[in-house]
Amino acid sequence: MPLEELQKKLYEQKGEAEKREGAPGQFEPGQRQDGQETDSSQWQKEALASREPFLTEKRKKLLRIIIIGLVGIVVVVGGFLFWRSRSFDTSKVLVTVFGVDRVASGEEVSYAVRYQNNTNVTLTDVKLTFIYPPDSLPIDKQNLTKIGDQDASVVSLADLQAGKEGKMEFRANISGLKDDQKKAVVKLSYHAGDTSSSFESSGEFLSVIFSVPLVLNFSLPERVVNGQQLDIVLKYLNTSDIGFLDLALNMEYPPGFNFISSQPSPSQGSNSWRLPEISPQEEGQIVISGVLTGAQEEVKAFRANIAKLQGDSSKIVSEGLGSTLISLSPLSVALTVNDSRDYLANVGEHLTYKLTYQNTVDIPIGPVIIIVKLDTKALDLSSVKADKGFFNSVDSSIIWNESVLPDLKMVQPGAKNEINFYVNVKDSMPVASFNDKNFVISVSSKIDSTTIPVSLRGTQISGTDFLNTKVNAKLTLSSKGYFKDLSVPNSGPIPPRVGQETTYTIYWDIVNAANDVDNVVVEGYLPPYVRWVGLFDPASANVKYDKNSGKITWTIGKLPANTGILYPVKRLVFKIGFTPSSSQVGQMIDLVSESTISGSDTFTGASLQGTARAIRSDLPDDSSIGYDGGKVIQ
Structure with a gap:
């Protein structure tokens, strides 16, 4: 259509506009204009019919679990809050005990016990138990019993109302050794309110023993003459009201004191006395006689102690000191x-x-x-x-x-x-x-x-x-050589011949008189022309040979006193070989050099030395050789 005609139709007057095609009717979903249902409406109905319900069995089960869990939580929380409101706090029942921090053994000590009920309920069936320190002696014997091996006082008390408190006092003599720690313990047992459970609160107090009432006193002259015999009076006193068991009194004498006797006699050696018991307030003494020597104006100190015996050991509980001065006599x-x-x-x-x-x-x-x-x-x-x-x-x-x-x-x-x-x-x-x-x-x-x-x-x-x-021990070494020896047969020419080996038997014998000797060693040397055969007796002897130096070392160690007198002689036998050289023709030859012995005297502490002569080829101890039998021949 041409553009001009189109514009005319658009801008026609009203009457003409009515001639236009009517507006389309309103569209209803699922309907046709002719009143028929559409396909989509049918689909919706089928979909609704096939949809699952909201409260399925699975969802119902989950819902029940959630409800039960919430109820359980409410019950537990409520029960806890109820238990908390009804429970008993033992920390609000206070038990304290007071005493003396430092005590002397045997001293009477008073313990003050205080108990308080800071709860809001009444305490019933109240019982207080006071356990005394070990080795103590309770003053009040009432309500006294034993708990293990310790004394204890058990007291039944009246009901203790909320907010109330009470006090008690316990007394005992405390005994023990210096620096011992002594602990007193108090326990309060009770029921709280309407509960059937039993509760307990406790407290304790620790004391330390700083001294023991066992006194040692010396009675000595102020001055004594050098070499004077004197009596030493040692007194011991128990100043307490309790006894002490299993003790020993020990003395330490100064250098220069020679013990003669004592009353009573010592239990061990010359300086120890056993005291099975020192009773309360008991006083005793030991009188010791001896001779004291020393330099002019020298102070001589005597020391004593009382020790508690504890099996194989002991612990000193008291000490004493006395002294005197050595002065020259006129x-x-x-x-x-x-x-x-x-x-x-x-x-x-x-x-x-x-x-x-x-x-x-x-x-x-x-x-x-x-x-x-x-x-x-x-x-x-x-x-x-x-x-x-x-x-x-x-x-x-x-x-x-x-x-x-x-x-x-x-x-x-x-x-x-x-x-x-x-x-x-x-x-x-x-x-x-x-x-x-x-x-x-x-x-x-x-x-x-x-x-x-x-x-x-x-x-x-x-x-x-x-x-x-x-007196020092006398340590003696002898050295002897033999060609004819029944125990160790030898071979080779006598006199010794150039280029041919002759063997000899050497004896080292040791005699020790007077004292035991330790670290005993014998040493000797073979010249370069003498061979160490390697045979020696006893085979168990500690013998070493150094072929580079020719040194023979026999290590013995300990040698008892009177070896070779009451005990057999200590002996080493060994064999050597000698092959002469032409330069030695007509000479008497040293087979073994001078030998030495050394050791330490266990009594005097002295270092001991000894020597034995060299052994020559003429063997003076072998009568079968003679002087000429020792000279080397061609």
């Missing part, structure tokens, strides 16, 4: 041997004793007598010689007085003089039994006067001195 005397007070003597040795005497006061004293006594089996008393003194062989004493030494008629103030005497140690110690060892040379000296000056009356004017000298 007449003093001092001994030395070979210019020493710590000399160690050797078997067969010559000893020189020096005795120094002195008047230490400012007035003359006289007449004076000096006596020396020799108390030992180790000395050869037939060899005793004394400068101007008289030796009495009946009692082994040497005496000097004014008849032999005029200076002793009157010893002037401050005068100091010396006299000597001499004696030999025996060449061999007297041994008859295995107990004959550890020999000591004991020499005592005393200076005195029968006339005591008026100004010194009441004073001990005599002076004494003691000198003990230990």
Whole structure:
């Protein structure tokens, strides 16, 4: 259609507009204009008919579970809140006990117990149990019982109302050792309100023992003369009202104290006394007698302790200390041997004793007598010689007085003089039994006067001195060689011939007198021209040979006293071979060099040394060889 015609129709007047085609009718879903249902409406009906209902069986079951769970939670929470509102808090029932932090053993201690009910219910069937510290002694015996091995007081109390409190007191004597910790325990048992359950609250208190009421006191003279015999009185006292069991009293003596006896006698050694029991307030004493020696103005301290025996061990519970001072007597005397007070003597040795005497006061004293006594089996008393003194062989004493030494008629103030005497140690110690060892040379000296000056009356004017000298062991090594030996046959030419080997048997024998010796070793050397065959007896001996140096080492270790006297000789036998060279023709040859032995004396502590001569090819101990039989031939 042309554009102009189209515009005319669009802008025609109203009348003409009515001639236009009517507007389409309203469209209804699912309907046709002719009133018929559409296909989509039918589909909707079928879909609705096939849809599942909202509350299916599965969903109903899940809903029931959720409802039951919610109800359970409500019940549990409600029950907890109900239980919480009805439960009992034991922390609100307080039990405390008070005492003394530091106590002396045996002291009476008072414990204050306080209990409080800070809950809102009444406590019924209330019972208080107070457990006393171990080893304590309760004062109040009422309501007393045993819990295990400890004493306890059990008291039934009235009902304790809410907010109320109560107090009780318990007393006991506490005993134990120093630094022991002692614990008291209190327990309060009860029922709370209408509950049938039993509850318990508790408290405790700890005390420490800082002292023990066992007192030790010494009774000693303030000053003693060197060499004076004295009595030491040691008193012990229990100041408490309780007893102590299984104790021991021990003494520690100073150097220079020689124990003689005691009353009562020691239970062990010379310094220990067993005290099965020290009763309450008991006092006892031990009297010890002995001789004390020392240097002038030297302080001598005596120590004692009381110990609690605990099986194989002990614990000191009390200690005491006493001391005295060594002072020179108006007449003093001092001994030395070979210019020493710590000399160690050797078997067969010559000893020189020096005795120094002195008047230490400012007035003359006289007449004076000096006596020396020799108390030992180790000395050869037939060899005793004394400068101007008289030796009495009946009692082994040497005496000097004014008849032999005029200076002793009157010893002037401050005068100091010396006299000597001499004696030999025996060449061999007297041994008859295995107990004959550890020999000591004991020499005592005393200076005195029968006339005591008026100004010194009441004073001990005599002076004494003691000198003990230990005797070293005598360790002896002998070395011998044999060609003809029945136990170890040898071979080769005698005299030894150039280019041919001759074998020999060597014996090392050891004898040990007087003391046990340790770390014993024997050493010797073979010259380069002597061969170590490697045979020795006993085969178990600890023997080593160094072929580079030719050194033979025999390690023995411990060697008992009197080996070779009461015990068999300690012996090593070994074999060597000698092949001479032409340069040795006509010579006597050393087969084994000089041998040495060493060891340490377990009694004296001395290092011991010994030697044995070299063994030559003439074998002086083998009578079958002779002098010419030892010279090398071509």
